Amino acid sequence: xxxxxxxxxxxxxxxxxxxxxxxxxxxxxxxxxxxxxxxxxxxxxxxxxxxxxxxxxxxxxxxxxxxxxxxxxxxxxxxxxxxxxxxxxxxxxxxxxxxxxxxxxxxxxxxxxxxxxxxxxxxxxxxxxxxxxxxxxxxxxxxxxxxxxxxxxxxxxxxxxxxxxxxxxxxxxxxxxxxxxxxxxxxxxxxxxxxxxxxxxxxxxxxxxxxxxxxxxxxxxxxxxxxxxxxxxxxxxxxxxxxxxxxxxxxxxxxxxxxxxxxxxxxxxxxxxxx
Numbered sequence: 203x204x205x206x207x208x209x210x211x212x213x214x215x216x217x218x219x220x221x222x223x224x225x226x227x228x229x230x231x232x233x234x235x236x237x238x239x240x241x242x243x244x245x246x247x248x249x250x251x252x253x254x255x256x257x258x259x260x261x262x263x264x265x266x267x268x269x270x271x272x273x274x275x276x277x278x279x280x281x282x283x284x285x286x287x288x289x290x291x292x293x294x295x296x297x298x299x300x301x302x303x304x305x306x307x308x309x310x311x312x313x314x315x316x317x318x319x320x321x322x323x324x325x326x327x328x329x330x331x332x333x334x335x336x337x338x339x340x341x342x343x344x345x346x347x348x349x350x351x352x353x354x355x356x357x358x359x360x361x362x363x364x365x366x367x368x369x370x371x372x373x374x375x376x377x378x379x380x381x382x383x384x385x386x387x388x389x390x391x392x393x394x395x396x397x398x399x400x401x402x403x404x405x406x407x408x409x410x411x412x413x414x415x416x417x418x419x420x421x422x423x424x425x426x427x428x429x430x431x432x433x434x435x436x437x438x439x440x441x442x443x444x445x446x447x448x449x450x451x452x453x454x455x456x457x458x459x460x461x462x463x464x465x466x467x468x469x470x471x472x473x474x475x476x477x
Contacts, residue, residue: 209426239334246329257331275299293339312408323374325406344396344404353392358459368453370403379442384414390448391429414442428461435472
């Protein structure tokens, strides 16, 4: 089945520092990492600790004729590690696009956050690597794909199914908010919720996530228009409750097949949300 086109996102851009220092590779690891002209991401924990060499593209074999997911800056592929025979999803992120859109700090933050997470309702990041053209995130494979695809196929879910999905997403959000410091996802929607072989939820895509400081509200403008909370639209500062708003919008869409707020353009959509 072809995955329906996901909804667009909005967000601010981080300004790229033209004098950004290159990542320093310790001398004892230089023979164990890829030769990258301009390395941007930090080394993975297992590579930095000397447990293994950095992965490369030829360590994996593709298990599908095409990608299994498409985002604004890259694609996702189903692969098998040639040595371990483990199956993963690899998210391939175009490095040039990240640089062009001044999102270097955001991709670093996404990877940093994902390494901290270990919960059965959250997609696991196992490792990452980098070459001249791309970043590669080696992720837990969710064989049943996006809830969004299933929702578009079925139209809407029964209350029982919607309740079970919501319950599991809430468990994921409770876990994120319980971290020190708490983590706000900021883009909970059907496109970012995957299903494993048992139809259990796997919250994914932490591209707009960030740590929350109890003493300072976040001001970044980001997310998916239909899911934006009033405080995000007004850019008045937001906290962990932003994810709670997203959960309400999510439940409405799971039960009806459509988000609660619509409009002929973004202005009308935002007016409807604010009212």
